[in-house]
Amino acid sequence: MTLIKQPILLITSALLFFCFYFQPLAYAGSILIWPIDPVIEDEQNATAIWLENQDSKPAYMQIRVLEWQQRSGENQYQRQSDISVSPPFVLIEPGKRQLVRLVKNIKMPANQEKAYRILVDETPRAKKDNESEDGQSVSIGVKFQMRYSIPLFVSGQGIWTNPDYNKNRDIKTATAPELSYQISNLDGQSYLSVRNDGKVHARLSKLNSLSGNKTTPLVDGLVGYVLPGSVMRFPISKNNRASSYDKLQALINNDPDPVQLLKR
Structure with missing residues (x-):
């Protein structure tokens, strides 16, 4: 299993990393993302985020989810199969938005929570002959232009942290x-x-x-x-x-x- 410490963010010297936690919308550069505090609770199978392109040019985005742990006072990230992303790559035309689903593949034990990081990378459009049939790969050497990172928490029965107005919860x-x-x-x-x-x-x-x-x-x-x-x-x-x-x-x-x- 490959462990990726925080320097994963330094893929190229031009890479920028943005974390947004409190605003209802995350915005940097040309991409608007919401919500910025998604959760998947015990009775839910999935959640979703929206990506909106506010630039005048098309934006090609790669969306991934990494498992998030903290060890010895440092954030560490590793590849995982608990959460699937659909679609993992999107091409968003100017002024348009795209829904991305995050699907849970595990059953969380009661009274436990797991943490993940959703990485949304803005990349140059990859050539079609460099993609696999299911669109799961990008050509080697692609340089990320902008990175957005937001947390995702998956909880088991008996645990919740976010407001849910449909359930009339008292925070x-x-x-x-x-x-x-x-x-x-x-x-x-x-x-x-x-x-x-x-x-x-x-x-x-x-x-x-x-x-x-x-x-x-x-x-x-x-x-x-x-x-x-x-x-x-x-x-x-x-x-x-x-x-x-x-x-x-x-x-x-x-x-x-x-x-x-x-x-x-």
Whole structure:
């Protein structure tokens, strides 16, 4: 099994990598993508994303799904067969949109969640004689022009994290991660180390420190993701010492209210 660490993103020197987590739409360059937080729950067999070409030229896109793990504080990606993509290659004319289905091939055990990354690569149009009959391959040496990456989470029975207005869910009853943290300083840079002992991922954003009645923003936007059973380290405000942080709070997943983190 081939493990691919985060440098997979550096396929060419001109490659750009975009991650969008909070906007209802992801947009960079000429491609609009939504939704940007798809999930496949236990009773669902598939989900879908939309790709829209807002450029004046046709866009040829390759869509893949990689299994996502976190080990030793690093994101790692590997090829997988749990999720199928249909279609894996699309040609989108200017102003048009394309539906891409993500089909689940596994039965997730109850109370478990698996994480994946959907990679959408904008590529030059491959020659037909370089494609297989089912369109599953691209000619060797193709250079990616733009890359879009969004998370995909597949959950078993008893777990959910995203709102579903058809089910009239209360987001306060969503499955929550179990987080604890440490702060360290190295060469004037502070780092936040977050451990997730829960059953579902944690998406941290809007990180603030609390000292008495004073709230100090540390990270205004996305901090990052911590998968179940993983520990991740994130840089935070430079030139601040760990002793200056009394308590920390952040937005976790889709809960609109800040959650206080537990210190290890």
